[in-house]
Amino acid sequence: MTTGAERLLLLLGLSLFFGFAFEGFYAGATPRRPGGVRTFPMLALAGGGLYLVDERYAAAFIAGLFVVGSWTYAYLRAELSGDLNVADGAFIVPACNVLAYVLGALALTQPLWLCVAVAVLAVLLLGSRRKLHEWVQFVPAPEVVTAGQFLLLVGVILPLLSGRPALPYTSITPFGIWLAVVAVSSISYASYLLERYVFPQAGTLLSSIVGGLYSSTATTVVLARRSREGGMLPDSQAGIVAATAMMYLRILVVTALFNLTLARMLALPLVALAAIAALMAAERARLSAHAAEHADLTNPLQLSTAFVFALLFVAVSMIANFAQHTLGHTGVLVLAGIVGITDIDPFVLSLAQGGAAGVGLTTAAMAILIASSSNNVVKASYTVLFSRRRESAMPAAMLVALAVLGAASSFALFR
Numbered sequence: 001m002t003t004g005a006e007r008l009l010l011l012l013g014l015s016l017f018f019g020f021a022f023e024g025f026y027a028g029a030t031p032r033r034p035g036g037v038r039t040f041p042m043l044a045l046a047g048g049g050l051y052l053v054d055e056r057y058a059a060a061f062i063a064g065l066f067v068v069g070s071w072t073y074a075y076l077r078a079e080l081s082g083d084l085n086v087a088d089g090a091f092i093v094p095a096c097n098v099l100a101y102v103l104g105a106l107a108l109t110q111p112l113w114l115c116v117a118v119a120v121l122a123v124l125l126l127g128s129r130r131k132l133h134e135w136v137q138f139v140p141a142p143e144v145v146t147a148g149q150f151l152l153l154v155g156v157i158l159p160l161l162s163g164r165p166a167l168p169y170t171s172i173t174p175f176g177i178w179l180a181v182v183a184v185s186s187i188s189y190a191s192y193l194l195e196r197y198v199f200p201q202a203g204t205l206l207s208s209i210v211g212g213l214y215s216s217t218a219t220t221v222v223l224a225r226r227s228r229e230g231g232m233l234p235d236s237q238a239g240i241v242a243a244t245a246m247m248y249l250r251i252l253v254v255t256a257l258f259n260l261t262l263a264r265m266l267a268l269p270l271v272a273l274a275a276i277a278a279l280m281a282a283e284r285a286r287l288s289a290h291a292a293e294h295a296d297l298t299n300p301l302q303l304s305t306a307f308v309f310a311l312l313f314v315a316v317s318m319i320a321n322f323a324q325h326t327l328g329h330t331g332v333l334v335l336a337g338i339v340g341i342t343d344i345d346p347f348v349l350s351l352a353q354g355g356a357a358g359v360g361l362t363t364a365a366m367a368i369l370i371a372s373s374s375n376n377v378v379k380a381s382y383t384v385l386f387s388r389r390r391e392s393a394m395p396a397a398m399l400v401a402l403a404v405l406g407a408a409s410s411f412a413l414f415r
Contacts, residue, residue: 004108008048011107014119015044015100021123022096033093034075040100043068047104061105068101096126150189154182167314176258176353181310183257183349189214205285208239212246219243220379224386232391238284240383240395244376244402245277251348251372258352265365269409273372273402280398315346336367340374347371362414369410376403 019037035043050060072094079093099122107115161174190213211219220243223236248270256263319335339347348371351364380399383392 007108007112010112010115011044011048011104012041014107014115015041015103018096018100018103018119018123021126025126034072035093035097035100039097043097043100044104044107047101048108049104051105051108058105065098065101068098072097092126096122146189150185153178153185158182177310177314179258183254205235205238205242205281208243209246212243213250216243216247217375217379217382221382221386224383224392227387227389227392232387232389232395234284234287237391237395238281240379241277241284241398241402242281244379244399245274245281247375248274248277248372251344251368254345254349255352255368258349262352262361262364262368265361265414266368269369269406269413273406273409276405277398277402280402284395332363332367333370336370337374340371340376341378344371344375366410366414369406369414373403373406373410376400376406 016037019035019040022033022040023036046064047061050064051058053060076091076094099118103115103119106118158175158178161178164174167174167177208219208223211222220240223239223243224232227233227236252263252266252270255266336347348368351367376399380396380403383396383399
């Protein structure tokens with residue numbers, strides 16, 4: 001158990017650390033800012049001592065906080081009125097002084113890791129001013145809104161749905177539906193951020209690989225449309241097939257998140273199909289001698305997209321349940337061929353979560369492979385229709401070949 005002396009030493013160490021960082025950041029500033037390597041330990045000791053005076057109501061601590069706030073307000077008012085020469089960091093200085101005061105109460109009452117984390121994060125934020133401002137200039141405002149939407153999906157809606165009963169005509173709960181939305185959205189959003197900010201100058205092949213993680217269909221359409229003017233170059237051909245290779249891996253990952261047994265059954269055919277597609281893409285890429293282009297795909301994470309996905313997920317689950325009860329095994333497989341025309345992720349996740357009651361693992365595995373094959377046929381059609389180039393026959397034929405292999409493997413392995 002931590003003693004009072006150890007906490008006092010921790011308080012001194014953290015406040016000195018914070019003070020050194022503060023003075024280092026404002027070294028050479030004219031005029032001098034209030035706060036630093038002596039002031040911060042004094043403020044921290046004052047905050048801790050006043051808290052111990054009245055631990056029950058913390059009246060003395062609150063009174064001290066009012067004094068520190070009045071002091072920093074006087075500084076801030078003078079700063080903004082132009083009495084001081086340098087206005088940079090006008091709000092950071094009072095915030096640091098108030099935090100140093102609060103750190104005293106934290107160090108004497110809260111877990112040690114929390115106190116250290118607060119001090120370290122404050123120092124990192126203090127020293128990252130230039131980098132953070134560069135990020136503000138680099139990241140467009142809509143990206144911040146999108147990040148907020150992602151946090152809303154994960155941190156607000158998902159917890160609110162916990163514990164709700166299963167929906168009628170399915171065995172899936174609202175929490176399970178939204179968890180599927182979060183899983184797919186997370187993969188989509190992460191791959192988009194990689195393509196946009198980690199590999200912004202990536203060539204067609206690399207951007208297509210990343211794009212295939214969130215939508216091989218969208219990647220195919222973008223590359224096919226671009227090829228209408230400049231021709232279906234080997235880079236674009238390779239990108240279309242590479243995006244489909246990533247589709248197989250994405251299906252395997254999202255299935256494993258919800259049904260590990262089903263994922264194990266699908267691992268061999270999906271990995272084999274991904275490997276074959278990768279070899280096809282590599283053969284096309286090897287022929288390319290043209291400069292790489294960047295496939296600029298749009299951000300896939302929008303609240304409207306998430307809600308549409310959730311509705312599709314519910315609808316597909318109900319239809320699959322109906323098909324299983326009325327047409328049995330054959331009905332689910334027919335439905336798999338139909339849903340491949342649109343987004344197959346809701347169908348895959350519905351089967352992984354048992355959305356269609358009575359569908360066995362074997363039928364589910366066959367249906368997922370058939371849906372992916374159907375989707376490949378649709379992408380082959382998009383490749384030809386959107387590009388309108390004779391060269392598009394090559395990637396389209398590769399996608400059709402993958403569709404045939406997928407359908408054949410479903411019947412050969414799980415019949």
